[in-house]
Amino acid sequence: MAEITPGLEKRLIGALQPIRGFVLAQALHQFMDTGIHDALTKHGALPVDRLAQLCGLSADRLGGFLLYLANEDFVVIAVDGTVGLTSAGAEIGVFQPWYALLVGGYTPAFAGLREALADPAAYASRNAAQVGVGSCGISEYDALPIAERLFQQIPGRVGTVVDLGCGDGRYLAELCDRNPGLRGVGVELAEQSVTNARRLMQQRGLAERVAVVAGRADDPPDLADRPGPLCFITAFVLQEILEQRDRAAILELLCKVFARHPDASWIVIEVDHRPADPDVMGHDLGLAYYNPYYLIHRITEQRLETRRFWEDLFAEAGLSVVGPEVPDPVYDSLGLKLGYLLRAAGAPAIRADL
Known part of the structure; x- marks a missing residue:
């Protein structure tokens, strides 16, 4: 049986940070590559259904994806359900080429x-x-x-x-x-x-x-x-x-x-x-x-x-x-x-x- 010692949760959180970064990098690449980021930049805050329609995506799955990004502070979901970019979400678009190269290009590597x-x-x-x-x-x-x-x-x-x-x-x-x-x-x-x-x-x-x-x-x-x-x-x-x-x-x-x-x-x-x-x-x-x-x-x-x-x-x-x-x-x-x-x-x- 694994040994549970004081401080284990803190150590676990630290050990999981590379995995968090891995998932976030993949998510941000898709956030930009699917056109979601461009649509929110062009139109401002949008209902999830409308955003899904613009990008040719499943509204239900897009909703779950946006909740993930909201928890990472790249989008904000308003009380009325509309979704918009946070300052971090707007800024990440500047660096899309680095995500296209390292994530889109080299994930298979x-x-x-x-x-x-x-x-x-x-x-x-x-x-x-x-x-x-x-x-x-x-x-x-x-x-x-x-x-x-x-x-x-x-x-x-x-x-x-x-x-x-x-x-x-x-x-x-x-x-x-x-x-x-x-x-x-x-x-x-x-x-x-x-x-x-x-x-x-x-x-x-x-x-x-x-x-x-x-x-x-x-x-x-x-x-x-x-x-x-x-x-x-x-x-x-x-x-x-x-x-x-x-x-x-x-x-x-x-x-x-x-x-x-x-x-x-x-x-x-x-x-x-x-x-x-x-x-x-x-x-x-x-x-x-x-x-x-x-x-x-x-x-x-x-x-x-x-x-x-x-x-x-x-x-x-x-x-x-x-x-x-x-x-x-x-x-x-x-x-x-x-x-x-x-x-x-x-x-x-x-x-x-x-």
Whole structure:
């Protein structure tokens, strides 16, 4: 028989907090992904029946879900039965991309952790479409501003930007929106992400300027008919080629592209791999985001590497390098996301008019 000792309830409550967090993370992701959060943001407080109708959900089950969220202080249920957002509920919507990535995208990976730990040849799975949505959303805070700063340092005028591994296309759409006349090509392997990206280009009025094609990031399509010079972008993509193939494959890709397009530029965004650094893991953001992020990349078909690794690789490829650019420290003070502008050796990398 289990021993019941003084203080057991308090210890139990403490031990259950990770489970509470696990359930809450799943619930908040669905709160946003099902459209419930958007409906309450757009319409204000609503009766449960009306909210269920707007979101295509069962009113009875939605009622139970909302009671759960009310107990966690993300919604408030009025005496008349209408449901509205609390301040915490309104605020969480800002951070939907992180939930799409880590919960929507990588829940299958965490569920497959045991198998991945036991078999070094096995990879944990992921929801590629959700990873694309989350990654592109997060990129609006870090990778996109980094890429824009590097893009402005390219000498002359870029004719076409080629996003290898474009996800849902949001990143590519933003670049083309902010640079009138710029054309784009998005290359993406995940079928649902290709569909999402094409739909986004239609919605943003960019379908005539931006083409989205199905394909592998490490095998760029024929771009002979695209106006140049070209600017390639790989945001968190070389890490996938590194694990799925090897370092030599990245070198081959870089050398092949620059041999074919000597006047091209290439913007690379990657993440410095520092999971054993106490300065990183002693930081709240390090534990909240980078600790699970680093774990994911040990069990899925991706491999993170250090800043030194990437800079040595670019040097071996004989490329001119500008960077690294890092995120705004107001948003992320750890400086782990690294942006580089690559050009063929000897090519000017800084615009004279800046």
